[in-house]
Amino acid sequence: MEKTSNGLHNHQVHPHFQNEDFDAIELNSPAIESPTKTSSSVKMKDIFTKSDEDKKADKEPQQLVGYLSLFRFANVMDVLYMIIGSIAALAHGAAFPLMLLVFGNITDIFTDQAAGPCNAPWNYTILTSFCPDGVVLTPENFITEYKKCNLSGFNITMPDILGTIRQQSIYLTIMGCGTIVVGYLQVAFWSVACERQTRLIRQTLLRSILTKEISYFDTHKTGQLSTRLTEDVNKLHDGIGDKVGSALQFFAGFLAGLILGNPDGIQKANLIGDIKFSNVNFVYPSRPDVPVHNGLTFTADHGHTTALVGTSGCGKSTCMQLLQRFYNPISGLVAIDGTPVDQYNLRWLRQHIGIVSQEPILFQTTIKENIRFGNMEATKEQIEQAAQMANAHDFIMQLPEKYDTLVGERGAQLSGGQKQRIAIARALVRDPRILLLDEATSALDTESERVVQDALDRASKGRTTIVIAHRLSTIINASKIIVINKGSVVEEGSHQALMDAKGVYYGLVQAQNLRNVDGKEVEEDADLTEPPPYDRTRTLSNQHQTSVDEKDGLTNDDESSEKMEYSGPAPFVAMLKMNRPELIYIIFGCISCICNGGVQPAFGVILSKIIAVFQVCDQNEQEKQVLMYILLFIGLGVLMLITNFFQSFLFAISGESLTQRLRSKIFRVLLQQDVAYFDLPENNTGALCTRLATEASAVQGATGIRIGTMLQNISNLGVGMILAFIYGWSLTLLMLAFIPFMIIAGFLQTYLMTGFANSDKKALENAGKTAVEAISNIRTVAQLTKEQYFDDEYCRLLEVPYKNSIKRAHVFGILFSFTDAIMFFAQAALFTFGAWRVEQGAMTFENIMLVMNCILFGAMAVGQTASMSPDYSKAISASKNILTLFLRQPEINNSSNEGKVLDNFDGHIKLQNIEFCYPNRPKVQVLKDFNLTIKPNKQIALVGASGCGKSTIIQLLEHFYNPKSGQILIDKNDLLTLNLQWWRSQIGFVSQEPILFDASIRENIAYGDTSRTISLGEIQEAAKNANIHQFIVSLPDQYDTNVGSKGTQLSGGEKQRIAIARALIRNPKILLLDEATSALDTESERVVQEALDQASKGRTTIVIAHRLSTIQNSDLICVLRRGKIVESGGHDELLARKEYYYRLAQAKK
Structure with missing residues (x-):
């Protein structure tokens, strides 16, 4: 199968599609405008066009597109569907005028019969003499009264009205049958075409996002791009589906085409791996005034290891990104084997590069699949071999599901070290020609680092390897070390040569030396490095986390998953209660609806009166009555104008207010949930974001303007039925016989659409998870060249809602056409029966018309209400989901104001007999009879192999979870009895993976304490203490510089220092540091460590660290293994024991 250079198959796209076809498409155009004012202004043009056009698009206003442009994604089959649907729509539209034509014929029959006596040469005085007393024949009453008289002696012949009406009724029956066919074709075929195109749009949009240059994501938020696949595409779906069927009676145009470019590129038979940077100058697109590379020049020879060292932000990681062509240099040359990288086929190039980044990104699938992402052709043996090389095999085999264990959102079910080792295995399994290691061992403990480093040294043989490292001990064997x-480049050479030169590199090495320990290096203790069954680290805040496929679940141990079903009052009633602040709008809106609904039967009454006017023999009287009824029509039209305006205006206000209130409350309730709630697969971030974007607005399908329309239709039907019974009860009863069919059809629509809506919701959430995950982690996706995998997976997950949509299209088409056709059958029966009643003299034609018009308008109301059933079904489903969330009571309420506040908080902490397992893995014990006492104002360090439970202790202290048994005592008070908000305000936390929000540096630091207004001076002081102030002021916007989504505009060290400043700004009593300096270079680490040491004074501090140099001054060091403390004491004391800690120090040396 042919592939494009970016790895995407051409089989799913139309061969004539060009990128420029998307130039004019704007997702926020009126046709598909998002319902919220806060949605992003990212355009489809921004997504599909080239980077040069992106820059231009940021400066120039976008042009609105024509309606036909919405159909650019239609292929040949879609066009065929739309042609048939259009023809059927035109035929369906023609059915109503044809019905009016038959109606006119019937009117003529009755009118001609009634008007016949006016022109007849009869002497009505003579005729009256043959009638009973009290009966006086006139031209006006002759039709109804002549049968009472004995006129057999006269040659008077009346037309066969009943026979003629029967003929016209047959025509109506035929049209009803035709309406069933064309109505089905119209709705079903347009719906099918719409679903096919929408699926293709979703696939193409994700595919295009995944193949954009990385620079695009520096200026466009990944979270906003993710919503394009949900909310905006849903709006586009509404604009090209069955809702345009009626419009197609007047509009028969469409546009076909879906094209994917196929740029060419070099694909060499054999990549050697010689790398050259020649006079490279580079700035990031989002910070054009801040130079990153200034004439950078160096070479990396094939088969050798080249190390890049330097302070944070000096441009090391940027070199990696330029090699992968995430960006192009402003000037200069980046070449591989003498060929500029921009001349290579992009996908082919990235497939020959293996990378392990500073912050490991895992996807929400199994460990096996995460490793296989490095090489989709890898066998089970190759995967296990790669895991063994990365020192990950042993801990994987101890997990309940082994290699089939799901890693969670961004690998949240694993510790930092475990995630890093799986990422290393992922890089090794592809056997790349070029290996890029960006702090590949930064998250590992000392012993694991040594073993993995040996594996990386072996893996590097025969490959071009570029290493970025702050731990200089990991690069002493590099063939070349380049100091940037x-x-x-300021220095270049081997480790020994640079040490002899005693320059910048020499100073960095000296700063990292640990105190020498006498004695020989002890052999590896397998018991020390053996990880416990399970642990994992949770990211505290993640703006754009991704998801796990719901159908997979977490593991077989997932016995605690919550399955809540809403069982309260009717969702419709509950939503109306939430709309109570807009009660005055709703009341006046309801009054307008009742008036509006009552006006429509009045039109039917006047229409029947006008038809009866033509039976009047006196011409002057006719003109007088016609004028009167014309004025009544105008008056009713003005009344409808007023009532329609107030109905739409008032209910629009109430509906939008409800949507805004729901979104706000949903978000607030989500923030109140405990961390365990987000561990459940159905509550992953991707699904929750989708619900927040779509469900709040979907509720309007049962509220807002929909309430007005339904109330108007009820009024219409009610008033019409009353009038119909008054003027012709027998005829009305006949018509009511057709009502059950309408009700059954409407019920089936609602019932079936609700089922489809629920299944579609779950399936689309699954697809949304994959899309959000891929977009949020676009750099890792690009590094692994897995754009095609996520594209295929997204397409696979779209199959379920697509197939449901096709079924729904056919079912809805049948029910819609049947409901519409009933009106034809009802009129056929009405006129036939009415003609018989007129012939019997029991009714007048005027009364027949009045009953027919009242029932006709009522039937139209029923049809309009039935047409809203899909929206209503979605609204009820969304309401239930929202109300289920509102009713959930978290075990730990993050916004609770209950609990004690300690006035004299000293900082004494005691963990007593703690037993703990994560709620979603109740069978995996993490902490076992854990005991630890932390005295006030002391620094406690926790060390041990990755996954031994260190980060779990941090999370228990943060009160993210409750222990299974045991107590956490704070100044002798049980943590469960303390006020949660107060308690967390006493804690400053810096995590292993720094998370910044998409805001300015000033705002990110100020987020550390939201209880007060923080001055710029305080922010600057905290930044100085974190050694980040000088860097910030060197930026063009200084403290107002936006850091990008999750801090992507900053290096790892810069992000970490801002996170440290954020922790210091709140002046916490307790300081929790989870590898707080792991991402810093040696000099920055020294300065920041001094700042942290200073900040720790007068505070209770708990430190998790793999770098033993950062904890040797701690008051107490605890070594953890299998959820227990196996050794504790001071640095010197533990070294003297020559046990666990001693081995760690020796390995570090």
Whole structure:
């Protein structure tokens, strides 16, 4: 199968599609405008066009597109569907005028019969003499009264009205049958075409996002791009589906085409791996005034290891990104084997590069699949071999599901070290020609680092390897070490040569030396490095986390998953209660609806009176009555104008207010949930974001303007039925016989659409999870060249809602056409029966018309209400989901104001007999009879192999979870009895993976304490203490610089220092540091460590660290293994024991 250079198959796209076809498409155009004012202004043009056009698009206003452009994604089959649907729509539209034509014929029959006596040469005085007393024949009453008289002696012949009406009724029956066919074709075929196109749009949109240059994501938020696949595409779906069927009676145009470019590129038979940077200058698109590389020049020879060292932000990681062509240099040359990287086929190039980044990104699938992402052709043996090389095999085999264990959102079910080792295995399994290691061992404990480093050294043989490292001990064997400062090379050579030169590199090495320990290096203790069954680290805040496929679940141990079903009052009633603040709008809106509904039967009454006017023999009287009824029509039209305006205006206000209130409350309730709630697969971030975007607005399908329309139709039907019974009860009863069919059809629509809506919701959430995950982690996706995998997976997950949509299209088409056709059958029966009643003299034609018009308008109301059943079904389903969330009571309420506040908080902490397992893995014990006492104002360090439970202790202290048994005592008070908000305000936390929000540096630091207004001076002081102030002021916007989504505009060290400043700004009593300096270079680490040491004074501090140099001054060091403390004491004391800690120090040396 042919592939494009970015790895995407051409089989799913139309061969004539060009990128420029998307230039004019704007997702926020009126046709598909998002219902919220806060949605992003990202355009489809921004997504599909080239980077040069992106820059231009940021400066120039976008042009609105024509309606036909919405059909650019239609292929040949879609066009065929739309042609048939259009023809059927035109025929369906023609059915109503044809019905009016038959109606006119019937009117003529009755009118001609009634008007016949006016022109007849009869002497009505003579005729009256043959009638009983009290009966006086006139031209006006002759039709109804002549049968009472004995006129057999006269040659008077009346037309066969009943026979003629029967003929016209047959025509109506035929049209009804035709309406069933064309109505089905119209709705079903347009719906099918719409679903096919929408699926293709979703696939193409995700595919295009995944193949954009990385620079695009520096200026466009990934979270906003993710919503394009949900809310905006849903709006586009509404604009091209069955809702345009009626419009197609007047509009028969469409546009076909879906094209994917196929740029060419070089694909060499054999990549050697010689790398050259020649006078490279580079700035990030989002910070054009801040130079990153200034004439950077160096080479990396094939088969050798080249190490890049330097302070954070000097441009090391940027070199990696330029090699992968995430960006192009402003000037200069980046070449591999003498060929500029921009001349290579992009996908082919990235497939020959293996990378392990500073912050490991895992996807929400199994460990096996995460490793296989490195090489989709890898066998089970190759996967296990790669895991063994990365020192990950042993801990994987101890997990309940082994290699089939799901890793959670962004690998949240694993510790930092475990995630890093799986990422290393993922890089090794593809056997790349070029290996890029960006702090590949930064998250590992000392012993694991040594073993993995040996594996990486072996894996590097025969490959071109570029290493970025702050731990200089990991690069002493590199063939060449390049020292970079401010974007330029300042030193270059081997480790020994640079040490002899005693320059910048020498100073960095000296700063990292640990105190020498006498004695020989002890052999590896397998018991020390053996990880416990399970642990994992949770990211505290993640703006754009991704999801796990709901159908997979977490593991077989997932016995605690919550399955809540809403069982309260009717969702419709509950939503109306939430709309109570807009009660005055709703009341006046309801009054307008009742008036509006009552006006429509009045039209039917006047229409029947006008038809009866033509039976009047006196011409002057006719003109007088016609004028009167014309004025009544105008008056009713003005009344409808007023009532329609107030109905739409008032209910629009109430509906939008409800949507806004729901979104706000949903978000607030989500923030109140405990962390365990987000561990459940059905509550992953991707699904929750989708619900927040779509369900709040979907509720309007049962509220807002929909209430007005339904109330108007009820009024219409009610008033019509009353009038119909008054003027012709027998005829009305006949018509009511057709009502059950309408009700059954409407019920089936609602019932079936609700089922489809629920299944579609779950299936689309699954697809949304994959899309959000891929977009949020676009750099990792690009590094692994897995754009095609996520594209295929997204397409696979779209199959379920697509197939449901096709079924729904056919079912809805049948029910819709049947409901519409009933009106034809009802009129056929009405006129036939009415003609018989007129012939019997029991009714007048005027009364027949009045009953027919009242029932006709009522039937139209029923049809309009039935047409809203899909929206209503979705609204009820969304309401139930929202109300289920509102009713959930979290075990730990994050916004609770209950609990004690300690006035004299000293900082004494005691963990007593703690037993703990994560709620979603109740069978996996993490902490076992854990005991630890932390005295006030002391620093406690926790060390041990990755996954031994260190981060779990941090999370228990943060009160993210409750222990299974045991107590956490704070100044002798049980943590469960303390006020949660107060308690967390006493804690400053810096995590292993720094998370920044998409805001300015000033705002990110100020987020550390939202209880007060923080001055710029305080922010600057905290930044100085974190050694980040000088860097910030060097930026063009200084403290107002936006850091990007999750801090992507900053290096790892810069992000970490801002996170440290954020922790210090709140002046906490307790300081929790989870590898707080792991991402810093040696000099920054020293300065920040001094700041942290200073900040720790007068505070209770708990430190998790793999770098033993950062904890040797701790008051107490605890070594953890299998959820227990196996050794504790001071640095010197533990070294003297020559046990666990001693081995760690020796390995570090």
